[in-house]
Amino acid sequence: MKQVEAIGQTLRHIAVGLSDERAVSMYKTMMLARRFDERGQLLKLAGKVNFHISGITQEPSQVAMGFAMDTDHDWFLPYYRDYGFVLSVGMTVKELMLSLYAKGEDPNSAGRQMPGHFGSKRLRMATGSSPVTTQVPHAAGLALASKMRGEPSVAIVSFGDGSSNQGDFHEGCNFAGVHQLPVIFICQNNQYAISVPLEKQTRGRICDRALGYGFPGIRVDGHDPLEVYRVVKEARERAIAGEGPTLIEIMTYRVTGHSATDNDLEYRSKEEVEQHKNNDPLPRYQQYLVEAGLWSEEQEKAFQVEVRAIIDEANQYAEKAAFQSVEDSLRYVYAESNGEGH
Helix, strand or coil, X not given: CCCCCEXXXXXXXXXXXXXXXXXXXXXXXXXXXXXXXXXHHHHHHCCCCCCCCCCCCCHXXXXXXXXXXXCCCCEEECCCCCHHHHHHXXXXXXXXXXXXXXXXXXXXXXXXXXXXXXXXXXXXXXXXXXXXXXXXHHHHXXXXXXXXXXXXXXXXXXXXXXXXXXXXXXXXXXXXXXXXXXXXXXXXXXXXXCCEEHHHCCCCXXXXXXXXXXXXXXXXXXXXXXHHXXXXXXXXXXXXXXCCCEEEEEECCCCCCCCCCCCHHHCCCHXXXXXXXXXXXHHHHHHHHHHCCCCCHHHHHHHHHHHHHHHHHHHHHHHHCCCCCHHHCCCCCCCCCCCCCC
């Protein structure tokens, strides 16, 4: 099926507010996230790193989320699969590699936390933690601060379908609804909470839970990044206009195990996974750009060489980088003297 759909004489990316350049930049970021993720899996298999958690096939919607936001003013609270999201708001592959190798230069946690625990003061990205869903009430808190200060800022928080069943999700949503806060809740519904399929988690649509908290809930196809961009952009416009939060449920699928140590074929079939791999949204978006006259086979070949060089350089740098010093290992863990004996 052709991916280029016209509204009048306007291509879809133009209709949703994306320039040609931004539409192509979205694809480049998606592919960069994919190649980093693939390298992370190889490094784990080779025993070079201790842990990797994958977001393959979720990158197109993650990048669309990031491109719909304002990186100068908004607050970002990603979850552990969000490589596409964090790259789209300014994190670099080198920084992701430093985190993967748990090196001292890692801007997320100086190698203290597992990969995927994103955090960056420079990027207005709140530090994540291992207990899932804790970032949801944090997002509501940041949105409250922005509202109290009169700042043109929106908090966007991302989590999985399993997280939507945690108390933190409901508390964060309820608080945001009561106070009409500028926050966007993004549930990346990839159909599994580790080994628990969606049908054993809930009988309803996750987006419909927003109704109980007094704000809109929207379900969107994660295989259509242009539609994801449109929905998130409109949610941000609502938030900035003082119309409160939005819950967006992005329908996607996790084609890898929960992490590199998970044998997912213990709870689902190989045929199911292959079916979803064949529905990968990344080549579909690439084809859209080709049919729109924005991308070519020659550009693709050159770009793949460029991406390989970026990944290789980041990998080599991170592998050789130093671990955090022993002297610094206890910083921010215990109270420190202020030099006056206190």
